[in-house]
Amino acid sequence: MRVSVCLLLCSLVHGGGCREMDVAAIAGESVQLQPVTWTESWVKISWQVTLDSGKTYRLLTANKGEAPHLRSVLHFTSRVTFHPENLSLQIDPVNKSDRGLYALEITAAGGHVDCTSFRVSVFERVRQPNLTVFLDHAQHGQCNLTLSCAVPGADAVTYSWSRGSSPIPPDREQQLHGNQSLLRLVIDADSNETFYRCNASNRASWGENTVELKSVCSFPAPGTDDNPPDNTPTIPLWAIVAGGLGLLLLLLTVLFLLLFCKRQKKRRSCEGGDRPITIYEEVEDPRTRSNTNANARSRVVGNTIYAEINTKPQAPDFTVYAAVQKVQDAPARPRRPQMPRSSSPSHGHLYS
Secondary structure (H helix, E strand, O other): OOOEOOEEEEEEEEOOOEEEEEEEEEOOOEEEEOOOOOOOOEEEEEEEEEEOOOOEEEEEEEEOOOOOEEOOOHHHOOOEEEEOOOOEEEEOOOOHHHOEEEEEEEEEOOOOEEEEEEEEEEEOOOOOOEEEEEEEEEEOOEEEEEEEEEOOOOOOOEEEEEEOOEEOOHHHEEEEOOOEEEEEEEEEOOOOOOEEEEEEEOOOOEEEEEEEOOOOOOOOOOOOOOOOOOOOOOOOHHHHHHHHHHHHHHHHHHHHHHHHHHHHHHHHHHHHHOOOOOOEEOOOOOOOEEOOOOOEEEEEEOOEEEEEEOOOOOOOOEEEEOOEOEEOOOOOOOOOOOOOOOOOOOOEEEEO
């Protein structure tokens, strides 16, 4: 649905009694050219245009009481409509090539001619401007930055800035070619009003955008000039969790190995420390035994057999006792070679 747009900016009376109005239209939309006043006793009207390209066309002529005759003009094919109730001319859609001076002549019954002309200008619609913040640096409790406001594709755009609801004087901004405006600012750390608005407009439309600078500025901590950027690499959470689980698994593995080794060592110690069970057989032999050399006698006292060995009969008081115990149900073991009996004469007793 197209919207009729007609912005009447001024009304002047020129020589010959012709009023001129400035009309700003939006390209691709509808514009309606309508006189402010007209006489009801008109008998004839006509619409004609002189485009900025230099071409002149008579668009319409009509006599009162007759059907209006809308001329076929190739430039405005199927885009021009006449409204007899208010004598207005509508162009839908209007193009930039339609710029020019449109004139309406109204002839009254007495032959008086009333003339109204419309200076039509066509502009692209101004969309919401792009508002960009360029941060220079922050030091000593102040944030230095530059704001850029631009409307790509629009023509004849004028920019204005405001802080909160207070307009900023034009000398603070810089208009650049290419539909762009720059505003350089210094924001204090304790500043309250940090909302800045850019308004972009042309004669047919306007748009605005707002930015909050408190969140943009990163002020340094007290006692320092600058806050150096933190270049410490950020460790993701999954890496921290995985590292913790790996460390826990390693600790559990080490603990298990220690317990296992301790248990195995204890088992080997128990198996190696068990002494073989020796079963002694009681020997009940009351007889006294002697060897063939008659220099040794044996006697049984309880379960122990004592053997007396006399190496030298001349040496009294030298007695060798050998205690022999029988082992029952024990595995056979090789006998130890008997030690040669000492023949050295010494007084004492030897037990084996």
